[in-house]
Amino acid sequence: MSSFDPVMAELDPYCNAIVRRLPLTTREQREEGFRAAGYNPFRLPARLVTIDGLSDSGTGALSTEQRAASARADERYASSESWDRFAAALRSMSRFEHIIPTTQGRTAESVVFSTMLKPGQFSVSNTHFDTTSANVQLAGGTAVNLPCPEFADLDSDEPFKGNIDVAALEQLLAGPDGHRVGIVLMTITNNGGGGQPVSIANLRATREVCRRYGVPMFLDAARFAENAWLVTRREAEFAAATPREVAGIEFDLADGFVISLKKDSMSPGGGAIGVRDPQLAGALRAKVIATAGFSTYGGMTGETLEEAARGIEESVDPAYLYARERAAQLLADVAQEAGVDSIRPAGLHAIYLNAGRLMRHIPQARFPGHSLAAALYLEGGVRTSELGSLYLGELDDEFRMVKPAPFELVRVALPRRVYTENHLRYIGTVLARIAKEPERWPGYRVVSAPPTLRHFEGWYDQVRD
């Protein structure tokens, strides 16, 4: 912060260089489109979406520098110049020697878990992202989430609610199932845990426990730069550090990492694995070659390698990260003014609306989070996603509720460098219209859905009972 000229401190450090026309729709079009999509936002055609808060993944606006870099993409098959630039950027940021490229984050997860986890073993995390726990299961393992107790209070201003519960981790490792823990995975920032950051103190304590029990500690580093920024803002020891310096410390503490390059690295695609052990690196490379592509492109085009290389550099720019903090805070503030609470304190990549509190008239078996997400779309063309019982609850074969999720949330994701203050204020206006009379919005039932990752593929219908 101290490096900003005070006159310029509050200025967003970019402007539009190319724009996309937003579709402006009518209520009838939205109702018809959403019904035809089985009331599932993932199936909704993007041409009917005005403000897209479904995901911050691969949705960032490319910078002119990224566009320029992609123009010199080298598409030669092996050891291309684009690979050299990509590997140099990720090596310089992470200080890891062995970098293995993949198509995206979940490919990196699949390769790591199928290589490192034996059937019956546990992967323990502050919270696994959904594809991450799916990949643990596909490798025959069990995903164990140990979020810190502070996360349970959505309204408190605890600065690091993304932390792992270190005492619970140690208890697990010291107990009868301790030998089954094959890996500890720290998700920074904690997407499944409200986008909350993880402190360096927590990473250090986790690293120490892992060292004592001989378990490798990996990072899910998709949002390493946003986590680093929040550390500089909330952890006193790092108040004078740059986000890049903190990112270096995050990576230094780990034995390895998986990364989706579609988040902080602002690339439309791509992922990677980093490890220190050359033998492990060899095994991972062999699997990437068999499943994704040669070990100097891993399924990425030269253009993606170039855009990611440049994006990695841009991700730790303090002026950009501060603008992102202001955007998330503004969205949380306008939601609050509209009468809708969100998880406090706001993270950076999304805000998580407390739908359970707003849609009190809808029982958990009728998915209040989905009701709010649907209302945001129907009222104002704003696409978001539910993170509540529809996504995380346990349902029986007839889709009746067995065990609801602990919270009924709606995630409004913030694509990087895409939406202006005007767009964020518009979301506030839509929320205010919903919050004025929440009772007019119905609940939902599941008509059909696959047994895993239900929220992506399900068909739903409105219920007013």
Ligand SMILES: Cc1ncc(COP(=O)(O)O)c(C=O)c1O
């Ligand atoms: C924390 C986290 N890990 C992993 C992934 C998976 O990355 P990808 O979408 O590149 O496969 C995501 C995607 O949203 C994520 O948020």
